[in-house]
Amino acid sequence: MTRNCLIPLFLFVIGAGAQQVPTVDAARVAALPVERKVDLPGELLPYQKTEIRAKISGFVQKVLVDRGARVRAGDVLAELVAPEMDARIAEADARVAVLQSEIAEVKARLAAAEGTTARLKTASATPGAISANELEVAAREIEAIRARIAAGNASVEAAKAGAKALRDTQAYLRITAPFDGTITERRVHPGALAGPQSESMFELEQLNRLRLVVALPEREAGSIPHGKKMTFKVAAFPDLSFTATIARVGGTMDPKTRTMPVELDVPNPKGQLAPGMFPSVSWQVASKSSVLLVPPTAVAVTTERTFVCRIREGRVEWVDVTRGAVSGGLVEVRGLLDEGDVIARRGTDELRVGMRVQASVK
Numbered sequence: 001m002t003r004n005c006l007i008p009l010f011l012f013v014i015g016a017g018a019q020q021v022p023t024v025d026a027a028r029v030a031a032l033p034v035e036r037k038v039d040l041p042g043e044l045l046p047y048q049k050t051e052i053r054a055k056i057s058g059f060v061q062k063v064l065v066d067r068g069a070r071v072r073a074g075d076v077l078a079e080l081v082a083p084e085m086d087a088r089i090a091e092a093d094a095r096v097a098v099l100q101s102e103i104a105e106v107k108a109r110l111a112a113a114e115g116t117t118a119r120l121k122t123a124s125a126t127p128g129a130i131s132a133n134e135l136e137v138a139a140r141e142i143e144a145i146r147a148r149i150a151a152g153n154a155s156v157e158a159a160k161a162g163a164k165a166l167r168d169t170q171a172y173l174r175i176t177a178p179f180d181g182t183i184t185e186r187r188v189h190p191g192a193l194a195g196p197q198s199e200s201m202f203e204l205e206q207l208n209r210l211r212l213v214v215a216l217p218e219r220e221a222g223s224i225p226h227g228k229k230m231t232f233k234v235a236a237f238p239d240l241s242f243t244a245t246i247a248r249v250g251g252t253m254d255p256k257t258r259t260m261p262v263e264l265d266v267p268n269p270k271g272q273l274a275p276g277m278f279p280s281v282s283w284q285v286a287s288k289s290s291v292l293l294v295p296p297t298a299v300a301v302t303t304e305r306t307f308v309c310r311i312r313e314g315r316v317e318w319v320d321v322t323r324g325a326v327s328g329g330l331v332e333v334r335g336l337l338d339e340g341d342v343i344a345r346r347g348t349d350e351l352r353v354g355m356r357v358q359a360s361v362k
Contacts, residue, residue, distance in 0.1 A: 031339035057195035092163035215259035300347030
């Protein structure tokens with residue numbers, strides 16, 4: 001932070017003359033936006049977490065992973081068996097075969113009817129040999145057979161779809177991982193009955209990336225720097241600092257705690273951090289407006305008041321102030337001061353109100 005306006009000067013006495021006016025080491029009040037840090041508690045959560053259950057009922061045949069196993073999306077975690085599912089699939093395949101044989105029989109009848117109709121047309125060339133009614137009956141029979149074939153084909157397709165649906169359902173007997181992560185809970189063993197209504201078989205969490213949730217107090221919620229990096233520490237590694245990036249804001253205040261949840265993304269490639277840890281976050285809060293800053297030595301404290309010695313028109317004034325946070329070697333003050341006011345670099349009650357002085361500001 002540049003503070004050219006705060007230049008220390010030295011106290012000296014003007015040389016020979018009828019009246020000696022002390023020169024006071026002075027500084028100007030600066031008005032600058034400051035950033036302060038607040039230590040806030042947080043909680044680490046997995047970036048993704050899910051309970052894995054069986055979609056259809058079956059008996060556990062194999063369990064291929066255990067707690068702590070790292071898996072990739074699509075890896076098989078367990079295999080179930082459901083004998084009745086094999087029977088249903090066999091029944092569906094048999095129905096498809098029966099319908100296909102029926103269509104083959106109807107197609108044979110169609111070929112015979114088309115042959116008969118062709119001979120009737122040939123015979124009708126001889127006057128009086130074949131009546132027009134016989135030709136019409138033969139043509140309608142062909143149309144009826146073709147309609148049966150079309151209906152049979154539709155039945156076959158429906159039966160095939162039913163068999164495919166059963167096979168797709170049977171695939172759910174292989175329990176797979178929905179995303180890359182770590183198995184944090186295993187609750188089943190071979191022989192157990194698993195199903196949609198049973199307890200979850202596994203818990204899977206993504207741990208190479210975590211969420212850091214911080215409950216931001218109401219007074220700090222007005223300015224949340226999206227995308228800014230924050231540092232935090234955990235008790236497990238007291239000598240290390242970790243970095244997180246502000247990613248998501250809850251957008252509403254908790255009426256009980258008067259805080260707003262803010263989520264930060266935390267890379268965790270080495271796996272040092274774990275969900276459930278409670279970090280201490282060094283939250284950087286930037287002021288929306290400028291604050292008044294003075295050198296810490298300019299603030300005088302007595303048993304009765306806290307003040308700075310302002311020098312206006314060559315005379316000393318005491319201006320009551322309230323100290324704030326220290327930032328960059330300066331201290332924030334609140335009081336009836338303005339930016340650019342000249343104050344004594346060293347506040348003291350020896351500079352009495354109304355005393356004539358010469359401020360040396362460079």
